[in-house]
Every structure is written in structure tokens, then in C-alpha cells.
Amino acid sequence: MVCRSQGYGMSSINRKPHILKSEKTMAMPRHIIFFDTETYQETIDKYSTRQRLRLGWACYYRRPYGRHSAKADWFYFDTHIAFWRFVFEHTAPKLKLWVIARNLTFDFTVVKGWRHLRKAGHKLKFFHNQGTCNIISVRNKSKALVFLDSMNWFVESLEKTGERIGIKRIAVDYKTCSKSELSAACKNHVLIELENFKLFIRFLEGNKVARLCYTRGSTAMAAFLLSHYTTKIYIHNNKQAIDLERESYKGGRVECFYLGDIKNENTYLLDVNSLYPFVMRNNPYPVKYKQIKRNITPKSLLASLYSKAVVAKVLIETDLPVYAVRRGRCMFPVGRFWVTLCTPELKYAFAHNHIKQVDVCVLYEQENIFRSYVDKFYALRMDFKSAGVDEYEELCKKMLNSLYGKFGQKGENWSKIGDCPNEPDREELVFNMDGRRVTKLRYLLGELFIMTGHGESFDSFPAIAAHVTAYARMYLWSLMQQAGYGNYFYCDTDSLIVNEAGLWTLNQWLHATKLGYVKQCEKTQRCIIRGLKDYTLGHKNVVKGIRKNATQITDGVFRQEQWPSFRGLLRSGEPDTYTVGSTVKHLNREYTKGEVNPDGVVVPFVFADDY
Template sequence: MLIILQWAVGLGTVIKKNMKKQTILNNLAMKSSATVASSPDIFLTNKGFSEISFKVANYAVTGRGLLVAIINDLYEVLKSLNKGNKYVIITRFEYADGSVKSLHNSVRVALNDLFVSLFFHFLIDVLSLKSNNYSLESSPIVKITFNFIWLNDTNKIPDHKWQDLNRSFALSSEVILMKIGNYNLSLPANNRYPTWRSTVTESDTALVVRVENIQKQHVLLVWNKETNIIELSGFAHTFVDNLQTDGHLRRTFSDGTIFYIKDGKIVLKTKAIKTSFMKPLEVPKDKEGNELPVGLFNGATLDIETVLKAGKHVPYLFSFYDGANRYSFFENEGKNLFKTMLNSRYRGRTVYAHNLSRFDIIFLFKTIGSLLNEGYKISVLKKEDKIISITIVKGKNTCLVLKDSLLLLPSSLDKLAKNFKLEVGKLVEPVYTGVGNEEYKSDSLEHYSKAIERIEDFTEWKNKIQVYCEQDCIALYDILHSFHHLVKCKWNIDITNYSTIPSLAFAIYRMHHMPEDTIPLTKGKVFDFLKQSYTGGSTEMYKPNAIDKTLYCYDVNSLYPAVMSRSLYPCGNMFQYEGDISILENYWIGETKVETKKDLYQPFLQIHHKTKSGMRTVAPNGKFSMVINSEEALNAKNSGHYSIDLANSKGYYFEKQESLFYNYVSEMYALRKEYPKSDPMNLIAKLLLNSLYGRFGMAPQTVESSFMKGDDLTTLAAKEGIKVDYQEVDKDLFFVEVDDGKIKGSQNVSLSLASAVTAHARVFMSQFKNNPNYNLYYTDTDSIFIDKPLSDAWVNDELGFMKLEYKLKDAVV
């Protein structure tokens, strides 16, 4: 049913002044100035509406106080006119841009002792029904004008019949103000629609209530009994009321805003926000739908040898291996290395160096940057202080991609060679100690913490160091080739497409375990808010002195995978909320006030706290506000150590909770149990098991890194709205980092999941704090040092149980 409300012309429209005015006599202005706080502009006319205008700048008060002051002044001026006590008035707001808006249609008012109170409340109710554009607090109003007509003394209508200011349902004790988008709506806090005033028409399918609004205009309320949908004429959104079993009235508007009402008050307000979901990674298939296998390993490796001169590493040997051919160059810049690698036969190859981002890249930067002069375009992906990858492009062709294999396999090359069962692994490093050829000798050998072979004969040494460097390349290649083969056969994924072990784990999860349209993406303001709840593990020292004591040091077996496997996680559509979130059973992350019991010895709710030396993670005592996960809040409240004000919380809640990681964790843990520790698949499963959760909380990247020349840097630095940092690589060559505040690439993250994982882990570890069964000396993310052994029920080799790592006697922790 289409309902149309007959609002009068002019309501909420912009009016241009176009009326003939006659200035009131000066003696009248002088007469009124004795009682009026601010001299108004007064224009009288015998035909049509006269006008009184009050400049907002002349008043020291704002908001409702301003309205009261101006109405008081209006009352005094109208009395001084001696035109009787019956008026017809229109109120208008004038704005800084010169536009004028009418607040209401003409209303009849009686100039008596109730005028100021009734007219004030009338205008407040009018404003409550309008958008925030009319707000006294937020809009730039410069003048409030009253247009009026007076009736002569021959009018014998009684005051109470002349008065239009008697409010209808907007004065009810049950009326509540509801903000719907940019609009304010006052409605009764019940679903007894026939009591909302005036005429009722009812049938089997509908109820129509004719209501007088605060301007004595008729508003039709139509209740469709079949759909339970309610329409209010003149208001854009419909709503539905449902009385819940817990006594709350749930009022849902068509724009997604929901109010939970009880005892005449709004207990909780929620609003659905537009939610996008993380997309699964599709399994590659041919036209017939058959799964396409991943191709051969398209990688290569490089290594660099250096000597230590005056505390600084100086390169002298660069080696490269493509899986069949090995190349070595005794030089100090790597120019011949890149000349070889940029040969067209290696086009599109991914070249790995073990510890590229922290070591090898230092010696390659200058040579890489100089490729600008040869027409190459260099794209650098840098995350915090790590170079993730460097892509070298010429024209439309990707010539080379450099990556750090340590970010994929975070272990030493020597250990990896053993894990992957190489016949020949890392060799003993030959070190030149002879006479002459000083450029190949370190100032000292004290920096070596491993076994070395001292060689005095330069020729012998040179041959051996070349073999040593090339063998490092061969060993790394063989490891990566085996890694590629195992991952390809198990999950049909190409490791060269991923730069880090978390990104590889993320790809496996998305391709084989992630449900569709379930995991919400968190961006912008939502990400920034949720970030406050993502505080990681807890590390605390309570008793450093354990002399004459025995300490039992326990670690949790894979804490994060354990809680990922056992817990339910927030997912589905997201909703913003404000109020008592405890009336819902949904998972939420919100800001709330917290108070510990007095002098809590081992507080366990932690926050990020800004100090002079930067941000610190602390678990405070006393009263404070924090952004917290619902599971952690419930755990703290049930512990008896905290009181948490959930009635005045604000944040985000989620449509549902699901076990999102059980299958992924189960698969990886089963692989660890299936293969012995000596098998590379055991190591791969271990790395993948522990590396997934953090990828969901990856911070957005706003910094772009590149090489450029001095003139380009000068031009860039002069631009507004960007932050520039740089380091000089060579003459007229700079490595530049530009932060323009704009997110680079897709923000494919769900911080709510990462935050929830760490929250569940902290909940698990909190049971060892303030525990009367033992003294807790030290704890970190997944370990405890206590002075008594745990019961056997806690200790087990399975996922999520404790294992005894050490027994310490007479320790200082």
C-alpha cells in the first residue's frame, strides 16, 4: 500500500527572502532593548507576514540554550508590540551560505505565560524529526528568523483552542528518539499501535492508525499484519517490531538499523554494515573442468661471499645456479651476476637467496638500482624492514623476480639440508689466511662461530671458496625444488607464487579449506578499530628469584593451532553496535570500561599503551577502557577478577560463529604425526600449522618503494600529502619509500579472526594466572614457569596440552 503524507509546501525547503518590509519605529526598538538580551532586526508590515530576526553571533550560548534565549527574546519583543496575544508564526534558520530553511508550517500560538516553554519544546520536537542538517550543534546557523501575523482584538477564540503547540505522541513518557541515518525519529517505545492516537481502521490484513504529529498534521501508520511491516507516511524507511522472549522489543528498520527496547529505553542499537567476504582460491582447471597440475620448479638460486673489513661486510664472490649450470664471479658489485641472470633464457625466473632481505640485498642494491639506466623498471615489495620481493621488468616482460627463501623456510641452510635429506649439504667454509691478496681476507677471524678451514695457498683457497659458494646455491636449489615438489603433489600449489610461509599457508587454506561467503574482510575504519584488540601474546615476569627452588617449565603444544582447532570464530555479516551487547549471544569485539579488583596480582587483560618510548603492551590494574573480544571479556568477568561494563559498549558484532580452522589444523597435525621429524614433510606441516593465523591480521601497505634519480626525488618530495624517505645508493641514485596514505594492492585480510585467535590463546593461558595451586614465576605467549608440577591431566604430547621442557634448580629467571 502506498501512503502519502500531505506535508505543507515549504517544509525543509530553501526559501529566498522576497517580501516588502516596513521598519518599525525607533522608539519601539528602544523600548524592547531594555528586556531583550540581543537587539533583533524587526520589520513590520500590515500585509502578509512581519519578521523578527536574531543573529546567533550575538548570543554567548549554543544548542538548546541558544534556542531558549532567542524564544525568550521573541516573547519580550512580541509583548512590546501590543498587538494582542494571538499570533501565527513560521520559524526559519539562515545559514552561513545565505540559504534559509523553514522548520515548520505556520502554527497558531497564544502569547501567554506558557508560550516560551511550549514553543521551545515544539521546536525541539520539530528538529528531532529532521535530518542532522538542521542540527543546532553541527550546522553553521547564523540567524534565526520568525515570520508572524497578529490577530486583532476582535478575535474571540479562546487561547486553548487557538494554541497549536500541544504535542501529541511526541510528549508520551514512552517516546524515544531514534536516529536513522541522517534522520531523527520520535516513536513510542511499544508495539501497541492503536494507542498511538486518533482514528483506527482495521481489517484482517491491516491496521491503519491516523496519528497527529507534533505539527498537528496527520501521519498515517499502516501495519501489514501478514508481513508485520509498518509504514509511516512521510518517512522513507519501513520497520518491523518483534517482541522477544527476553522481554526486549526489537524494532528493525528497512535500512538495517535495529533498536532493542526495554522499559521505555533503547538498550542496544545496531546497524548492518556492508560486508565483503574473502574469496576462496580456485583450483586451476582446463576447459573440460579437469584439475591442471602445477608445472616444474621455475627457480634459481644465488649466494654471496664476503669478508669483514673495519666491521663492515665487503662482497667479493657472487654465484648463481639455474638447476643445471653454475656461474661464479669474483667481483664486488655483482654486475656480471645480473648480466647473466637477465639473459632472455631466464625470463620469468624466480631467483632465491637465503636471507636476501637482511643480508644479500645490501650488496645487490646498487647494481639493481643502476638497471634504471638500461631501461628496466624495478618494483620493490617491502614490508616493515624486510624486502619481500624485487621484480625487474623491461617492456611488457618480467625478466626476473628476486625472493628470500628464508621467509619461506625459516631455518638455517645447514639444518634445511639435513631436513630435506640432501646427499651433499652445506660445506665447511674455506678461509684465506695466506700472505697477500688482502682484499680476500677479513681483519679478524673472531666473528666466526662455526667450523672453518684455514687455507694459506691463494689458488687452492680460490678454487675451494668457489666450490663452497656454488654448493650453497646447489643445496638451496635442491631444497626449494624438493619443497616445490612436495607442495605441488599435496596441494597443487606453486611455491614460486608466494614469498612467505604465511602467504603459502593462506593459499592452501583458501584453496582447500575456506568456506565461501563466510569470512568478512576488515578494511578502513573497521580495521583501525579492531586493531586495538589485536595485542598478541602476554609476557610477564612475576618472581625473578627462584634460588632454593625447583621450577617446572612447561610449553603448550602448538597453542595457536590448538585454539584455532577447538574454538568458534566470528564470521558472516558485520554489524556496528552501541549499548548493552550482552543481550545478544553473537561474537563481538567492542570498546568497554574495565575495572580490576583492587591490587590484582596477575592481571591478564592487556592493552596497547602509548609511552614516551613508543607503544607498549601492558596488563594494567585499576580502571581503564579497552577494545576486547567477547570471549575474553566473558572469561575475565567469570573469573571474578574483573568487572566489565557491557551496558555501555560500542564496536562490532558478527552474524555467526563457526569452526573455521578445524579441518586445516587437523590435516597439518595429521601430517606431522604421519611423518617422522627426519622427513621434510614433517617440517613443512609444522611451518604451515603455525603460520596461518597471522596472515589474517596483516596490516595494510601504504608505502611504495622504488629506485629513482635525484630530479625525480626532488619533484616527488615537493608534492603535498605524501611522506618521503630515502637512502642514497649511488651518485644520482636513490632508494625511495613513499607513503601517500593510500592502501596498495588488495586488503585481503580479516583482522577479526587474527584478533580472536590471540584472544582465545590468552584465555587459555589466563587459567595459570592467580592460581592458588602454585606460584607463577614467569609466563609468555605459550609457556609457564611454576614451582610445582602440573597434574597428569594437563601433560600430554597431543595438540593443546602441556609438555615439560625443563626443570630448573636455583634459578634466576
């Protein structure tokens, strides 16, 4: 790969430039254990309970292959020793056993996972804990296990999963039910997970989608690389270019344009049909880094945009709140400001004479790389929808929405620095003497690891992901412009809340299923907008970060349960004890992405950066 620079210092990240490799196989896991646990709650104080194993169910499922028929081996347990005996009985040399639970952190901790893995001589191969995504890969001298959260693929309630596949989740009153009722419910929960994964694998195999990977995003990437990767994508390691790509990579547009109660008129919630797949299908994306330039003229940048994809840091002067600027949070100001933009934003800026100066830009070869992928999965989704196959329709939706983020993926880098067989499992933060540097250490399964950084994954190409989100923001902006100023009150990534006039002006774009068109999701005369992801629409009440079972103390103050993550448990020093605590959440409803007028109308901030 040839990388040229004009007046810009060159340095590289610790990654070898390479061409993204295609997938060759449709390999599926053959040996899987699904399990769930139920617990006693031991009161620690008024707001904290320690969870202790009461009972559980596990099912070992062997998929049919070769001369082996399908097998399901069910097992009831009420001690963690019995559970691990069952697990280890189903491990074998040269065969990786997948162990899956919903909310893996809880169930793995309740059965004392770290303790038993250490006792069996297992060492850590890989550990990931981010939100609901959990992966623990271990092996000893001859056997390998990987523990996975079912929410790595299905971020939904078990009740919704059951409804989707036609198995009703058995609900019980945990405080009053008998042990037999609790056992039946627990087994039912494992059955839902088992049947859901059977269906998932049938979907992947029957439609020749991809092998099953550890996460939804990885599975989507495998599908792309198996059947839809026809243009080579060159993964580069130019640090300055990647830094600019990261600056340009911003999320969806979430804004309030009015705060308060919208009275005396109908309001409508509109959603774009598959916004991200729509912009992925219909636009070219960077495929190969070509050149980085500094201090060029706007005219020179415009010339590059005719044939190249571009990421550029530019000085904007505008009276339109169209460009995403990240300063503490993502906002859309007017005035004069420096911002790093992608191809669609730059083209819009030139069309409206908004670009006054160029600091630095990166040029790429570009191609339409996603059309085949989106066409296949959107057509499949519509076919399954019309046939009433809800479970497969949902899987297609997940595949469509999960791909682009893989190109923007970053991760923690950990290195083993020694053995510590007698040290308890935990995470520590070590502060150096001047307090300016913090070192993160992780003690796990008798080994000591140090976090060396948080950087690009091996196959990341942030410019691709940045272009997807930029095209999406620009498309939403075009819908807002068509609806007309004053006719939209709120937006969130792919949705708008509009009035009757806004709905009427968007009428030509209304369609229930067409890709990129807009569907009406709700009509109501009751709309109260309190802030970002904080509103009431008809009978629907949305308050981000507040659980459904939270207790409201006063207006804007809630007490709710706090369920620790693997990281939280390791930091507590008690990774084999699961304690559900309590936290008080104070909603700060001060709006910080614009100026709020006395009448509730929000106007954008005015910036005045120096030239």
C-alpha cells in the same frame, strides 16, 4: 553486504567490500635461480667494513614440465657483471624468473642489483622489506623477475636448514681459508637452498597443499583457500569496526611473575603443543560483519554473545590480571579500566562479573572455519614425525602457525607520482614547514613514489586474527590458574616456567604430541629471570636483541654488528654499497609491566580509569 549502525557515525576505508575468493590452481614456479656471494672486507674504521664481491655461485633450476626435463645449470662468478649476464640469459618473454638468496639484502647489494636492473630498463612493480621478509618484483618491456629472500619461508640458519634436509653446511674460517675452500663452501650453501626448495615444492605438490607464494604466510593462505575454505568470509570496509578490531588485536602474553634467581627447587619449561592451531581448530571465528552498536547495556551485550562473535570496548573492574591492555606496551593490570576485548575475553568477563559499562561493540556472524585446515596439517605433521621425516614435519609446523596472521596483515601504500631517470636510488623524508607532517619519498629505477598511508591489505579481517590471539591468551591463563599462583614464574605466548608444584597440578595436561596439551621441554635447578625474553634456564641463555657473536662490554652493555636492511641502504643514499657497521646495545632491565616487590615477586599494576 548490509551494514547497520545504531548511533554511530559510519565511514569506510578505501577498499571495496568483497567475499574472500577461493584458490583454483596449484601453480608452481618453473624457472628459479639460487645464488650466494662471498666478499672481501674493506676496513673503513675500527667498527665498520665495506663488503666487496670476491666470488659467488648461482644455479639456474628449471623444474620439469610438459616436454621439458629438469635442468640445473651451475655458474661460478667473481664479477657482478658476470652474474647479471647469467641472470638475463635465463630470462625469457612471458616467463617470470624467481631469483632467491638467503639474506637477499646482502647478496643483492653486493652484486649491485639496483644499478644493473636500471641499466637493463627494468621498472619496479612491487617492493617489500620488513624484517627478514624481502620481495622485489620488476619487469621491462618483455621480461619479469622477482627477487626473494629464502627467509620469507624459512626463518632459520642455513646450518639448521642443512641439518633438516640432510646436507651438512660447509663452514670455513673466512679470514684464513683459500679461495678454493671459500668457493666450495659458497657452492654448498647454494646447493642447500636448491635442495630445500625442491623438497618444499614436492611437499606442496605431493600433499596437494597449495601453490608456492612469495611468503610462508601467503602460501598458508593459499592452502586454506584451495582445500579448506567452505564457509564464505566477507571482507568489510567499515572504518569504525576495523579500528575496534585493531584495538582488540594484541599479541601473545609475555610476562615475568618473578625476577631474580630461583633457588633450591627444580624449575620446568613447558610448551603448549601448537597453541595457535589448537585454538583455531576448536573455536568459531567472525566471518561476516553485521552491526555496530554504541552505549548499550551490559545485559544487551551478553545477549549478543550467545549467538554472535563480538568485539567491544568495555569498562572492566577486576582483581584478576587476565585482560590485555595496550598502554605503551601490552600489560595485564587489575582495577578499573577501559579496554577493547574479543568474544572469549568478554565471556570470561561476564562469567566473573567484571563488565561495568559498554561504550561500543561490533557484532559478527561466526563459524568454525579452521578445523579442516588444522586437522589436515597436524595429522600430516604427526605422521611425518613418527616416520622420522623431519624436513616435512617442520614444513607442516610452519603451515599451521603462519595462516592466522594473514587476516591481520597491514601494509604500506605507495603511489607513483612521476619519472626521475637521472635521480639516484634512495629514500627521503620530507618535513613540511610546521613539522607536523612527514612525507616519505622513494626514488627507484628512474621512478618516484610517495607513501600515501599504512593500511589494511585487500583481504585483511583483523577481527579473525584478534580472536585467535585472544583465545590463545585465555587458554594460557587457564593453564596458569590450574598451576596455581606462586607456582609459575614466567610466560611467553605458549610457554610457562613453573616449579614442581605447578608441574604436578598440570600433570593431566602433559603429553608430548597431543594438540593443545603441554609438553615438558626442560628441567633444571638453575633459573635466573632478568626480564622479558631475558633469562637463563640451565645452560640456555636467552637475551632478546643480542647476537650470539656480540661482545659484552659491561653488565647489560653489548657491542654487536649492524647489518643494514634495504630501507637502511636506501636511506643512506648508497643502495649498491653494503657496509657492516657496529652498534652498542644497552639493556634496560627495568621491568615496566608490573610492580616488583623487594623479594622479586611481580604484582600487576592497579588502574583506576574514570567511568
